[in-house]
Amino acid sequence: MTFVIAWAALQLLQQPKARLTFLWTLALCGIAVSAVLLLFGEVDSFAGRSSVSGLNPIGLGRMAALGALLTGVAAVSTQGARRLSLLAVCGFTTYSAATTGSRGPILAAAIALLLATLVGRRSASRLTRAFGAGAVLTLGYALLTSTATDATARIFSDDSSGRTQLWSESLTVAREHPGGIGFGNLYGHITPPPWSLSTGYTEYSHNMLLEAAVEGGWVALAGLVLVLVISLKALVSQVTCPNGIAMLAVFVFSVANASVSSDLVGNRLMWVMIGAGLALRLRRLVPRLGRVHIDRRSRPPSPNELVAASPALFSRNVAGMRLTVAGTSPCPSRPCPGTALL
Structure with missing residues (x-):
């Protein structure tokens, strides 16, 4: 399924209008998820982390943070009353993402937004762009710290949910098995992390590069790094316009999320963005x-x-x-x- 998703993105996102429709769809879905979280969110089933109908709060937090990212990028690319309106929506979606207690999506959105601010090529000065990004981040921080929920406390806590130990042991396994241990076989090589009771015997490194190295070996790691670099280079070449900046920001957002949460198959947005970058590369080679x-x-x-x-x-x-x-x-x-x- 992941291969099909990446291939579909490669085929469908070659044209500028298709990429624009894709960005609009992501932004509207992110805003819609944020609204649903605030209107119908429940906090009982996930220890204070907001969710809807028992869905994983991490996925909901990613969508809400993605809405915050794209409205923030759009705000950086415009001015006047329109910018203020977009900043307000960005603050609203950031607040909604915070209620899920997921730190990765918020951090990924902040990194991607700062990158979009730095690479944006508009007539505004660098100081103006930096001020705009700082205002968005300050507003988001104020909203986060003002909410007295367990989810917000989790965001600013130093609890890594066992990831530090998991990453350390995964790195050791990767060094000891350069050919890989096979997909889905990590559980028998590590100390079971705190969430093993809920995930069963299928465990992964919660970092795409470590997972590729551990399960597929150094060759798989090299292949993943290669396609990431090719896609990144192709997307960077398109930052001469707001849509190109937004595509690059979504790519960075997806890769940052894949570096701290879920597995290679679960991070489907990253594969979509890899496909989008490869589509641009192929379009350059053979228009x-x-x-x-x-x-x-x-x-x-x-x-x-x-x-x-x-x-x-x-x-x-x-x-x-x-x-x-x-x-x-x-x-x-x-x-x-x-x-x-x-």
Whole structure:
């Protein structure tokens, strides 16, 4: 299923309009989950952590924090009354995420928002962008500290829920078994963590890189790092517009979450964003498959031929033959086509 999700993202998120629709969907779902949490949230079944219908508060917290991230990114990319409105929504969704008691999503959203603020290329000065990000984080902190719930106390506590010990033992296992121990076999190699009673015998490292190294070996770790770097590089190349900045922020958000919680399969948003980055990379290599032909002339094109050629025409000399690919530029210098995120 995870492979299908990543492949679908690779196929569907190649066009700017598709990525814009994707961002809108994430933002609206995050805001909707935040509203449901505040209106119908229950705090009994998870020791003070807000949930709805017994759902895992971590997943709900991720969606609410994602709504906070995208509204915050949109606020950084605009100004005036619209920015104030978006900041208000960002504060509301941050508060809602805090009620779940999940620290990872809030921290991941803060990191991604700071990154989006730093890479945003607008006419506003760096001081203005830094002030805007600081205002969002300050508002979120004030909302968190003002709530007298067990969930908020958990966020600011030093309880790691056994993750520190789990990470240490997982690192030892990875060093001792460079070929991996097989997927789902970690339980027999570590001291059972506090939550083992609820997860049974299927245990994982709660860190995507450690899990890949432990279960799949160093080769699996190298492969995961490779696709992450390729996707990150492709998404960084698109930060010339608000939508590109938002896509990069969601990528960072998903990777940060995958570094502290759930397993490789459970972090599906990360695989979606990997697929989105790979889609951009493939679009750069071959802008439009099916419009490729071989020109056997070994001489370079004349100036007149270059002028007459379409500006979207790319040429490359390979072993005395020029491979010509027709298509549009995958990394335009102008802003992304379509409407901005919000």
